[in-house]
Amino acid sequence: MQKVAVLKAQGNFQKTIAEAVEKAGAANIISKGDLVLLKPNLHGSVGITDLSVLEAIARWIWDCGAREIIIGDGPFYGIVNEREHFEKIGIMGIAKKVNAQCVAFDEHDFRIFHNASRYLPDELGITRFAYDCDKMINAPIMKTHFNTLVTLGMKNLKGCIRKREKRIFHQMNLDRAIVELNRLLQSDLTIMDATWAMEGMGPAGGAWVDMGLVLASMDVVAIDSVCCHLMGIDPDEVMTLRFAQRTGLGETDINKIKIVGENLDEHKRHFERPIDSMTRQYPQLNLSNEGACSGCNMNLFAALRGLKLRGVEFVWDEIVMGNSKPMSADALLIGACTASLRKEYAYLPGCPPDVEAIRKRLVNRVG
Template identity: 30%
Template structure:
């Protein structure tokens, strides 16, 4: 039985050498990239953060991969990304700002490679054969015009999909409205459908620094010091899920992708080269475990919430914790995403457009997604927290080095 090959390499002082070794162990790029190839390099720059925070792909990894690809002299190389929901407002907050903050834009300029904001690119509607949830999807033209897609995710757990690696990284090829749609239709089903249309041809995963829990910087930083690669994105995600201590059978989008024939998730059918999983395994803390331990007494209903609302709310929690007002959250229920028909709660806040059916019955914060300040004010009002104290702590945080890396993030 032929097995999918995934490499796992420890990274020392020379990041580029580690990336080269990972690519070579995974079978290399021969037969994949030639003189006529049009290559899209797709890092995960989901938010406006600096390299080294673990929230976004480290620019050093993106630069090393780009350099290696350029050595093969393809006809075109582009670095493209469409950052998360809320990053599609030119001159206010958009992907280009995130690419600049991360250092990715500077790497691209150094190597003479253009960068493209896939949120603002023209888009085309694509039909998905054998769709599980999403029959059609809008995809950036730059992506569809590429012969080879190289995905460069960063190691992170995720509040909705357990992990976010190569397969989920492809959400960046869609405009903001389409990203929201994936949550409404069922995120993990939609990830499988999306990769049916635009599956990466090769993946290099950034495991220098990753994120667990709620992606709070620096508390949730994890430093595996790894890089990995594979021609099979499903197999790569399976291996790095295991490294993060996540059971592969519990990651539904991996199962769906395997069933659709997009790759191999079954550990028995994957060959790991380089470091053994047992030697580098480091369990990452799940998001809801972090919520329960840091915010006891707070209930969060967010089964179909997108990252837009979720991440703005997590920022609110960070500010309240810094203000030492966590005790006042006890008994609060927060609804993110699609609201339930019945909500047996005395104290609740509904956040975002998808929870609008609760407006009138419970305090409601409109928006898609609403801003963190609006969410913070409403939660403080309901929980009788001094908003001035919370905003003061927020400003103090933003003046620190950690705050600069975290600002407008997640």
């Protein structure tokens, strides 16, 4: 039976991490002299793995006798300069403090897989760090997500793939592609940052929820399922977990997972779903974003938030991104993916267009 440890994150984080890992049956997971890859969620500017949790994990890894720690991620499609992004969000400073190397995967080599699955791009690059390390620790944050309902351990591994395939994932069956990626790439341990989680329009535009928890497990499907339970979401509603269960990748039935530590029901919440949050905040928004990646989605939501704060209404009947087709004549196409229709509709170029450009175009019929 797979084990998931759930602990209150209070006092000394490093002690809590060590205790959670021990309760998850993974106390000896790091061997003396290991090169350890620590893969947090450093996806954007908001909604990243808490830096104090990361620092505590890194210190725990050193205590286990590791030889070297590499902290790495490949941020979302809209981030052009990863190094600058890492500097801005503070991870470079943390890496320096804990004597770890900080890498942006896109600046390094990838292991290339050809035709690994019909649910994956024909050619898929996965960071070499994930295969060259002795141990890999996945350190996601608990959040809702507008494409996949939740982003937890399984989804966090998408940060390990090459930038161009990130976009292709969104044009395929994203949930299924994530499951197949988790067959090609498995971490040795997942430590979930559920100190502050995000509900609503995650992964970057939602509201913070004070959960005050840290979870650990050697089984990513089990830990994701337990997180869903804590978020008040049935794992069967989450397509990545549904596919994972049905294709034998892991167990999502909470009754078949051994929970150690806190009583789940005492911490269970009802996270607002992204779609409920969007219709509550923007009831007049008619958005077609099938196949759009996080670049356009996150920048659009940031632009909408900016307008809402200023009390300004957008003027379009419909907003179209990704590979969606407009349903209305009064549609604004956003992003290079929609360029084939640019002669017929209002069009904003960019991949993705920046937040300010979207904000301006949302309130102006003339570009």
